[in-house]
Amino acid sequence: MSEQIRALGLLSGGLDSTLAARVMQAQNVEVLGLHFSTGFCLADRHRILGNRSNPDKPYRNEALRAGADLKIPIEIIDIKDEYLPEVVLNPKFGYGSGMNPCIDCRIFMLQKTREIMEERGYHFVFTGEVLGQRPMSQRRPPLDDVAEESGLGRLLLRPLSARLLPESIPEERGWVDREKLFNISGRSRKKQMELANHFKIIDYPQPAGGCCSLPDENYARKLRDFLAHRGTDVTPDDMMLLKVGRHFRLSGDVKMVVSRDQGENTYLERFTQGRSEVWVDDFPSPLTLVEGQPTAIDLETACRITARYSDGRHERTVPVRWRSGESEGQLTVVPCQNDTELEALRI
Numbered sequence: 001m002s003e004q005i006r007a008l009g010l011l012s013g014g015l016d017s018t019l020a021a022r023v024m025q026a027q028n029v030e031v032l033g034l035h036f037s038t039g040f041c042l043a044d045r046h047r048i049l050g051n052r053s054n055p056d057k058p059y060r061n062e063a064l065r066a067g068a069d070l071k072i073p074i075e076i077i078d079i080k081d082e083y084l085p086e087v088v089l090n091p092k093f094g095y096g097s098g099m100n101p102c103i104d105c106r107i108f109m110l111q112k113t114r115e116i117m118e119e120r121g122y123h124f125v126f127t128g129e130v131l132g133q134r135p136m137s138q139r140r141p142p143l144d145d146v147a148e149e150s151g152l153g154r155l156l157l158r159p160l161s162a163r164l165l166p167e168s169i170p171e172e173r174g175w176v177d178r179e180k181l182f183n184i185s186g187r188s189r190k191k192q193m194e195l196a197n198h199f200k201i202i203d204y205p206q207p208a209g210g211c212c213s214l215p216d217e218n219y220a221r222k223l224r225d226f227l228a229h230r231g232t233d234v235t236p237d238d239m240m241l242l243k244v245g246r247h248f249r250l251s252g253d254v255k256m257v258v259s260r261d262q263g264e265n266t267y268l269e270r271f272t273q274g275r276s277e278v279w280v281d282d283f284p285s286p287l288t289l290v291e292g293q294p295t296a297i298d299l300e301t302a303c304r305i306t307a308r309y310s311d312g313r314h315e316r317t318v319p320v321r322w323r324s325g326e327s328e329g330q331l332t333v334v335p336c337q338n339d340t341e342l343e344a345l346r347i
């Protein structure tokens with residue numbers, strides 16, 4: 001009997017990684033999908049906030065959904081604690097359009113995957129990467145860098161573009177048939193959609209949505225502001241907090257986050273520890289969190305901005321509640337109506 005070939009695949013649940021896994025299955029390779037949770041996954045935010053564009057459609061984890069559709073097991077691996085200091089704050093290959101260290105990110109995930117491959121006796125690793133699809137990480141030199149620096153070298157197979165790349169060990173050893181792999185390149189998804197039709201894969205997320213906060217310019221701006229004022233004294237909770245709300249910097253060490261709706265109120269309630277809270281009792285109101293040690297002026301500004309985003313925004317004055325540790329109180333303020341003042345503080 002011939003040996004069962006076993007491979008690990010990075011599975012985001014997007015179309016490319018789903019197809020790569022399906023192509024491996026079609027070659028009788030036993031697949032285990034790995035999904036890395038970085039702390040910057042949009043999925044974390046969606047899990048807490050739900051599906052806000054379509055509340056009737058509940059949130060789902062696309063990696064688990066893809067694994068269920070393909071009938072392959074998925075392991076979710078939490079790398080938050082290492083990922084932030086080692087990858088996001090210190091990328092050897094730099095950032096993409098936002099704060100996305102895509103090349104270092106791929107290297108980091110594939111190093112972890114290689115360790116699992118070696119520990120558990122898998123034969124090789126594959127990904128859904130497509131040559132030329134992404135400007136930073138999927139050009140030829142970075143694809144080579146990722147293979148090299150992850151320690152996988154030619155044990156890393158990219159089934160969707162394999163015939164445009166040098167022969168890998170799985171092909172050379174006949175574990176997979178190179179002729180049944182693909183030569184897809186570029187940003188168009190046309191060939192992937194044809195392949196999805198061929199395999200009858202109909203349920204997959206739209207690529208435009210992305211799955212990571214780091215390339216997003218709004219998120220990147222908040223992260224740069226955070227790092228400029230707090231240095232590298234950052235926790236995964238701090239990063240989670242950057243994903244929601246309107247952010248305003250009141251002074252060097254004081255900033256406020258104002259929720260945008262009830263879902264974000266609930267989200268922010270998870271992060272009140274060590275932060276001051278501001279809200280309005282008399283009208284529907286956002287929850288505002290204030291970080292740092294606010295002065296009396298900072299607190300008044302936080303109350304005025306919170307009142308502006310409450311339903312009492314057109315009142316002459318609004319009573320605003322605040323709580324800071326054991327202390328709490330109320331300030332009656334004129335809601336902030338000055339857009340120029342607001343924009344000057346907005347991060």
Ligand code: SF4
Binds near residue numbers: 101103105106137214
């Ligand atoms: S977009 Fe985010 S998760 Fe994807 S490779 Fe870049 S940094 Fe990593």
